[in-house]
Amino acid sequence: MSAARRWRTPVCERLGIALPIFGFSHSLEVAAAISRAGGYGVFGVARERPDAIPGLIAKLREAVGDAPFAVDLMLPAGMPADDAEAEAGRAGIPAAHRAFVEDLRRRFEVPAATKPHFFSHTVRTRALFAEQLEAVLTADVDGVATAVGLPVEVVARVRASGKTTLSLVGSPKHARAALAAGADVLVAQGCDAGGHTGPIGTFSLVPQVIEVAGDVPVIAAGGIATGAQIAAALAMGAQGAWLGTAWLGALENRTPRALLERLIAAGSEDTVITRAHSGKPCRVVRSAWSDAWAAPDAPAPLPMPWQHALTGELLAAIEEHEVAPLVYEAAGQSVAWLQGEAPAADIMARLAAQTDAALARIAALAPRG
Numbered sequence: 143m144s145a146a147r148r149w150r151t152p153v154c155e156r157l158g159i160a161l162p163i164f165g166f167s168h169s170l171e172v173a174a175a176i177s178r179a180g181g182y183g184v185f186g187v188a189r190e191r192p193d194a195i196p197g198l199i200a201k202l203r204e205a206v207g208d209a210p211f212a213v214d215l216m217l218p219a220g221m222p223a224d225d226a227e228a229e230a231g232r233a234g235i236p237a238a239h240r241a242f243v244e245d246l247r248r249r250f251e252v253p254a255a256t257k258p259h260f261f262s263h264t265v266r267t268r269a270l271f272a273e274q275l276e277a278v279l280t281a282d283v284d285g286v287a288t289a290v291g292l293p294v295e296v297v298a299r300v301r302a303s304g305k306t307t308l309s310l311v312g313s314p315k316h317a318r319a320a321l322a323a324g325a326d327v328l329v330a331q332g333c334d335a336g337g338h339t340g341p342i343g344t345f346s347l348v349p350q351v352i353e354v355a356g357d358v359p360v361i362a363a364g365g366i367a368t369g370a371q372i373a374a375a376l377a378m379g380a381q382g383a384w385l386g387t388a389w390l391g392a393l394e395n396r397t398p399r400a401l402l403e404r405l406i407a408a409g410s411e412d413t414v415i416t417r418a419h420s421g422k423p424c425r426v427v428r429s430a431w432s433d434a435w436a437a438p439d440a441p442a443p444l445p446m447p448w449q450h451a452l453t454g455e456l457l458a459a460i461e462e463h464e465v466a467p468l469v470y471e472a473a474g475q476s477v478a479w480l481q482g483e484a485p486a487a488d489i490m491a492r493l494a495a496q497t498d499a500a501l502a503r504i505a506a507l508a509p510r511g
């Protein structure tokens with residue numbers, strides 16, 4: 143039996159994948175490449191308009207054939223009901239916050255955005271989530287992952303549609319709630335991770351989630367970028383590893399040059415947890431954006447979804463014009479291993495070979511005789 147076969151965990155059989163490597167990406171091309179390489183591509187659609195989702199998923203299915211993949215939705219609680227409520231809330235954004243953002247625009251000479259962008263036009267509402275969910279449920283996807291909130295009825299509806307539910311959890315308490323809701327797979331995401339996060343580190347979180355999960359498979363996420371770390375996750379009892387930051391270095395992600403350079407230059411200490419991105423704690427690569435919001439004279443970031451309602455247009459402009467000092471993206475402490483661009487299939491092959499080597503090293507430690 144080859145080394146690669148030895149780490150085919152039960153979740154591989156269950157999901158129909160060759161390797162228990164899960165890859166989250168907002169890029170359809172990256173998610174497709176991960177699934178084609180034998181992993182489980184997870185395509186983030188939280189930043190997509192509901193009417194665009196069916197076409198995107200159809201394109202992803204065409205790209206992967208029969209290989210399984212999931213899509214990921216963010217379903218935070220406490221959002222406004224609909225666009226009318228969102229507009230009323232937008233009107234209530236304090237003048238001091240608007241002035242702070244305008245000052246940032248002036249100081250960094252950010253030209254106006256010319257292209258439409260999700261956050262410059264959209265406020266997260268319950269109506270939006272309902273439409274996104276509807277689009278996903280009726281599409282040809284194998285799994286649905288949910289993060290930042292987990293309405294119980296969503297798990298039931300996803301399961302009723304015959305799809306696998308994967309739930310990202312950041313604490314044993316969240317894990318219990320996801321299990322009670324009926325989640326098929328738990329993704330224990332530690333605070334080393336890029337993106338929205340709780341306070342518990344991956345090495346402390348994963349074993350605790352495994353303890354409460356019983357027979358439900360647990361995938362480890364947060365800070366994983368090498369095969370040795372995947373082997374460590376397996377050694378803890380996780381059935382696989384879930385990576386996000388690593389794919390910002392995938393060629394298919396077409397990461398804008400200024401952002402790519404920032405990510406390559408960054409070490410683990412250059413990421414920060416800030417509410418200045420979305421209003422909820424989110425780990426990002428540090429830039430003048432997170433620094434400005436952390437300054438003593440800065441206003442406190444607004445709660446989700448109002449922080450994006452306030453900053454969406456400026457963030458879109460920063461991204462479009464690649465305003466180097468300000469560009470940033472969600473990124474985890476694993477950014478230390480992002481040292482250049484490579485095709486996603488090459489990243490998958492490197493991870494698989496490294497995991498083989500790490501497991502062989504551990505096997506060699508076993509007592510003989």
Ligand SMILES: Cc1cc2nc3c(=O)[nH]c(=O)nc-3n(C[C@H](O)[C@H](O)[C@H](O)COP(=O)(O)O)c2cc1C
Pocket residue numbers: 166186188214215216287288289310331334335336337338363364365366384385386387388471472473474475476477
């Ligand atoms: C750029 C980026 C965007 C992310 N967006 C989401 C998201 O929309 N939904 C989600 O469930 N997780 C999101 N995440 C978190 C990932 O799913 C994953 O848990 C995390 O990246 C794992 O840790 P790592 O970044 O150290 O690999 C994002 C991560 C990154 C790096």
